[in-house]
Amino acid sequence: MSQDPTARHVTATAPGKVNLSLRVGPPGLDGYHPVATVYLAVSLRETVTAIVRPDARITVAPSQRQVSLVDTADVPWDERNLAHRAAVHLRETLGLEADTHGVDLEVAKQVPVAGGMGGGSADAAAALLACAALWETGLTRSQLAEIAAPLGADVPFAVMGGAAVGLGTGADLTPVAARRPVHLVLVPADAGLSTPVVFRTLDELRRDGVLTDAAGAPEVNQDVLRALTAADPLDLATAMDNDLQTPAVALFPDLSDMLDLGLDEGALGGMVSGSGPTLLFVTHTEQDALRLATAIQERTGVDALPVRGPVPGSHVL
Numbered sequence: 424m425s426q427d428p429t430a431r432h433v434t435a436t437a438p439g440k441v442n443l444s445l446r447v448g449p450p451g452l453d454g455y456h457p458v459a460t461v462y463l464a465v466s467l468r469e470t471v472t473a474i475v476r477p478d479a480r481i482t483v484a485p486s487q488r489q490v491s492l493v494d495t496a497d498v499p500w501d502e503r504n505l506a507h508r509a510a511v512h513l514r515e516t517l518g519l520e521a522d523t524h525g526v527d528l529e530v531a532k533q534v535p536v537a538g539g540m541g542g543g544s545a546d547a548a549a550a551l552l553a554c555a556a557l558w559e560t561g562l563t564r565s566q567l568a569e570i571a572a573p574l575g576a577d578v579p580f581a582v583m584g585g586a587a588v589g590l591g592t593g594a595d596l597t598p599v600a601a602r603r604p605v606h607l608v609l610v611p612a613d614a615g616l617s618t619p620v621v622f623r624t625l626d627e628l629r630r631d632g633v634l635t636d637a638a639g640a641p642e643v644n645q646d647v648l649r650a651l652t653a654a655d656p657l658d659l660a661t662a663m664d665n666d667l668q669t670p671a672v673a674l675f676p677d678l679s680d681m682l683d684l685g686l687d688e689g690a691l692g693g694m695v696s697g698s699g700p701t702l703l704f705v706t707h708t709e710q711d712a713l714r715l716a717t718a719i720q721e722r723t724g725v726d727a728l729p730v731r732g733p734v735p736g737s738h739v740l
């Protein structure tokens with residue numbers, strides 16, 4: 424971490440996401456699954472400050488300037504961290520001289536860790552923006568989204584934000600115009616789920632005939648797109664789907680009761696977010712979201728989070 428408070432630095436933020444639809448095909452030879460997903464960037468943001476170093480080192484640490492709102496005990500604060508990997512990747516991709524492009528990265532998190540909300544991906548996106556500005560690269564957001572793809576399927580969306588269809592591994596993006604904000608309540612779990620394990624469990628459930636086998640690349644859920652563009656929360660709640668929900672619930676059976684509880688308390692619909700275990704509930708209005716979050720908190724003690732989307736992608740503060 425930088426000891427010099429006057430050192431040149433740039434701060435950037437990036438949003439967490441939910442998938443309003445996540446359809447998954449059979450795995451390819453590289454183990455990746457083709458998806459057709461509808462992403463929504465939500466109002467929980469990661470913040471990364473990139474501080475110039477006079478040498479070649481890249482470091483990453485929890486921020487001292489801003490508190491994290493989630494438990495970061497399970498985050499690797501070393502070269503495995505996605506923010507660290509993003510800085511290395513940008514430096515290598517642009518062929519920048521390593522000995523003059525060291526950086527200290529400080530991360531403040533709001534997105535639950537390993538919750539299926541792309542928190543690590545948002546850290547990578549914010550680190551890319553912050554380093555690109557610190558190193559005066561002149562790259563556009565679209566160029567950075569392209570550079571981001573090898574860092575993870577969700578990272579380009581964390582750069583672009585808003586709402587978007589994601590194809591391929593999830594990195595081929597087409598923006599979607601949402602007419603009005605969608606109001607959601609997110610319910611984090613007290614433990615994480617590993618994304619590759621959830622995908623693998625889906626494959627096993629399909630192989631064993633518990634779930635219908637998927638043939639070829641999946642198709643985009645047009646009903647979700649229509650509900651988003653028409654700003655109809657009830658249609659959205661009815662149309663949303665997630666192929667990773669059954670494997671996530673199989674791995675984390677308590678989710679089933681929490682889904683019932685959210686619906687019982689008046690949510691229009693509820694679903695696992697991405698690879699889980701965070702749950703998302705759709706409500707009509709912001710007030711309904713606040714009411715539902717309070718009711719869930721009172722009945723279970725879990726800190727439910729009212730959020731809205733779409734929100735902007737990564738940008739420099």
Ligand SMILES: C[C@](O)(CO)[C@H](O)COP(=O)(O)OP(=O)(O)OC[C@H]1O[C@@H](n2ccc(N)nc2=O)[C@H](O)[C@@H]1O
Pocket residue numbers: 442445454455456457458460539541544574575576577578591592593618619622697698
């Ligand atoms: C579940 C989602 O969050 C939905 O948006 C994404 O599909 C996962 O995005 P991510 O965490 O950025 O994914 P990556 O870091 O690229 O991949 C983590 C692991 O998830 C699995 N993976 C991911 C994306 C994809 N289309 N097929 C996969 O099978 C692979 O096992 C991969 O090794």
Ligand SMILES: Nc1ncnc2c1ncn2[C@@H]1O[C@H](COP(=O)(O)OP(=O)(O)OP(=O)(O)O)[C@@H](O)[C@H]1O
Pocket residue numbers: 497498499503504505506530535536537538539540541542543544546547577615616618697698699
């Ligand atoms: N900056 C980071 N923040 C959080 N986790 C990180 C970070 N860098 C690496 N990781 C590792 O990545 C794993 C997944 O973390 P993340 O919070 O991104 O999960 P997720 O939201 O389920 O991901 P996704 O929805 O993109 O699959 C963590 O268990 C952690 O070991």
